[in-house]
Amino acid sequence: MMNKKTAPVGVFDSGVGGLTVAREISRQLPDENIVYFGDTARVPYGSKSQNTIIRFSEQIIRFLKTKEVKAIVIACNTASALALDAVKDEFDIPILGVVIPGARAAVEATKNRKVGVVGTEATVQSGMYTKVIQGMNPEITVIEKACPLFVPLVEEGFKEHQVTEEVIEYYLESMRSTDIDAMILGCTHYPLLRSKIRAYMGDKIQIVNPAYETAMDLKCLLEENDMANDGTEGQHSNYSFYVSDAAEKFRKFANTVMPFDVPITNVVNIEGY
């Protein structure tokens, strides 16, 4: 029987974006060990169907369970929106997504009860952020907008390019003309465009990154289940990284996100799980 306290937390994403969530967990829960999986062979998830995203998530959870994780964080908004309900019923392990924590943060942030959500096509089509927010407070109006070019712009290094400003204007013009006072960055890539989005949307809007709140939720969950690693064993926390493709490219990107040197990244044939 594994020691639940020292067992690692599994974190997964369609690719590299979820590293921002892993980083936040490492900040808030420095004693926890993490096993990260990025599905780089099948990225992106944002344009794919619910059935496919559930199947991919199931395979990844089966893989993470072979690493004896004590809990799993779905760092990907698309998988959280489309697959969390299905996999929670299916697996006997605590699983957290980023949508519920992100929604709660927005509900707390809004004063005028008008919230904007930006995300992938699949996330927005699911309407999950609206459902969860209105489940918390039915009086809140939610405006969702898919911004499918944001991910490739970040991945292709256009973060600082003028083209990105034009694409932000193209997607967010209609949202800016509303009077929302909080906006969820409902895709793990979008925080990397935060300063340009903030510049376009203006200072009156509070921008919510679900990663922070997700790490807090994980902390509560581990403490409630008496699974938190209290670090009394004196070991340094241990991070391991797995991907389904292009390990070296992943490792280089991960090194720019994580606050330590990312060790060797291993390739997993995820379709076999």
Place this chain on the structure above:
Amino acid sequence: MMNKKTAPVGVFDSGVGGLTVAREISRQLPDENIVYFGDTARVPYGSKSQNTIIRFSEQIIRFLKTKEVKAIVIACNTASALALDAVKDEFDIPILGVVIPGARAAVEATKNRKVGVVGTEATVQSGMYTKVIQGMNPEITVIEKACPLFVPLVEEGFKEHQVTEEVIEYYLESMRSTDIDAMILGCTHYPLLRSKIRAYMGDKIQIVNPAYETAMDLKCLLEENDMANDGTEGQHSNYSFYVSDAAEKFRKFANTVMPFDVPITNVVNIEGY
């Protein structure tokens, strides 16, 4: 034993782009039946590694063989560049890619022996177009350039948007300043940006779309092997479409490309092949 003449031709791509190749085959070889597979669950291929693209191509070829195809066309430039050599050795069926036909068309088109190639990151990194062109004529200089944002721009409907013109300028400025006189559109999505690329690059450059030459090569291959469908059985040619995800979305896009109503598209669990 199947009848080789009436057996269908298999055509595959990472997604919808290869439909432009299927359309060209249907124009030049109207009597041939086609089984098309689009790997919509794992699209795009252009940012992935060679091992992964070979594994995906093997699975698709195994699937197409269950449909008793007599020959296979890899309509995807990335898979043609990275996987053709491997799968040709592995399977006992004629397999054609788009790189060799596209290269030959460019070799015939260039007068000053300077050819440009635009494609995905994986295609350009493989250097396959340069190898094949210089194998045909070692005196030709080849300039390759990856344009990874072109595919998402086309897929997100930005074909006519000003942003697309700026991205074209960003990628092709250095190529325009050379004196190439022929340019290969080395990705099946790029012909959909042809008019904007032509406007930017100017009239002196001959733009090569490998689809046309690929259909001609297929015709030769079928005739040489006495496998061409001569249509004497009086049946209409039959097209069937398979994808790994999001069949209805595929069917709608396919209807905008193919010169006839695309029938029901079937979803295949390609990872099982």
